[in-house]
Amino acid sequence: MSNKSSGKVTLYLMRHGQTILNKAERTxxxxxxxxxxxxxxxxxxxGFGLRDVKFKAVYSSDLGRAIKTAKIVIKENQSSENLELKELEGLxxxxxxxxxxxLESVKFKHILNFLNVSSFKEALEKYDFQKAYCDxxxxxxxxxxxxxxxTASKRIMKTLEEVCKENVTDEGGNVLVVCHGGMLRLIIDSLDKSFNVxxxxxxxxxxxxYENGKFKVESVNDNSYSEKGKALKAQL
Structure with missing residues (x-):
């Protein structure tokens, strides 16, 4: 077996599907x-929209909403073989x-008061908001x-790097990672603030x-896969 450490890993970072707490606007x-x-x-x-993507591996956080979403995508995928979901606490x-x-509204009210601002817009203008929000x-x-x-940024970036190092051999490949909205914002914010997501x-x-030990953000919050899948399903 070859062991090419210079392979490129492409991470498909997916947010889990909507939950009852998302719908209720609760943290x-x-x-x-x-x-x-x-x-x-x-x-x-x-999952339908991703069915033609050949994944080398699939990871999710160890929380049920991410596990359920990852298993849905695995079930619909037609281009990968013997995919086994790996659940990671670090995700x-x-x-x-x-x-x-x-309630999100209560949490945000407390945060805005703590930051001594009167609106979300003012908070964005005065602070590096992802950092200020968590802190x-x-x-x-x-x-x-x-x-x-x-703490959160260190945890997620360490885990992502470990995932990439596991999959960089044999010329790399595509890896699906199902995690969470807040954590995805931290990842993008840590790597490339120009996206301002x-x-x-x-x-x-x-x-x-991920190539030669470096991450590069290619795209963010892309809904084209679910839109493509919806269109494909309508043709069945």
């Missing part, structure tokens, strides 16, 4: 909601401590379970390459 970090029927449908569509969403399950949650959390920006849709794909 969902380490707590876990099941997928809604709509969430399952869109994930299936994305979990950011931990939000006492805000787990809380504010951690500072406000008396349980000390919420992760600050440095604020929204990450359920079942969207963000593509990142």
């Amino acid at each position: 969902q970090g380490w707590c876990d909601g099941v997928l809604t029927s709509e969430g399952i449908e869109v994930a299936v569509n994305a 979990r969403e950011v931990g939000f401590g006492k805000y787990e399950g809380e 504010a949650c951690a500072a406000l959390d008396e349980t000390k379970q919420a992760e600050d920006y440095a 604020r929204n990450m849709d359920n079942s969207s794909i963000s593509k990142i390459t």
